[in-house]
């Protein structure tokens with residue numbers, strides 16, 4: 001993998017998504033990760049007033065939850081290096097599992113994603129679309145990174161019942 005680490009990020013136009021085992025992912029969607037229950041955001045639990053049914057990482061991997069595809073040329077940020085390789089969709093079903101820092105979360109989801117090995121940069125370009133500069137990760141590894149970000153408790157506001 002030394003080759004990859006020395007190489008500068010390549011423009012998305014010439015980049016080809018890595019495939020296992022040629023990727024540099026530290027984690028893929030293994031059985032343990034797929035079966036892990038993703039906690040709901042505190043705000044949602046309070047809104048609904050009931051404890052929703054448990055959702056696992058596997059439950060979120062569908063077009064209304066988490067999905068990933070190579071970033072398109074027209075998704076690159078103007079005047080920035082065209083190094084965004086993956087377009088990660090965190091749609092409604094996944095939205096229920098994180099808060100913004102405005103709502104009391106310790107870190108935003110993009111920050112949690114950016115801390116994942118192999119993710120060089122994250123652009124939160126739309127409410128539910130994150131563009132990642134992660135040229136050495138395969139699609140499976142990007143979804144694993146997204147799942148691990150949602151499993152990071154810092155992306156949810158701490159439960160606080162005392163002041164309400």
Ligand SMILES: [Zn+2]
Nearest residue numbers: 023025138141
């Ligand atoms: Zn991979």
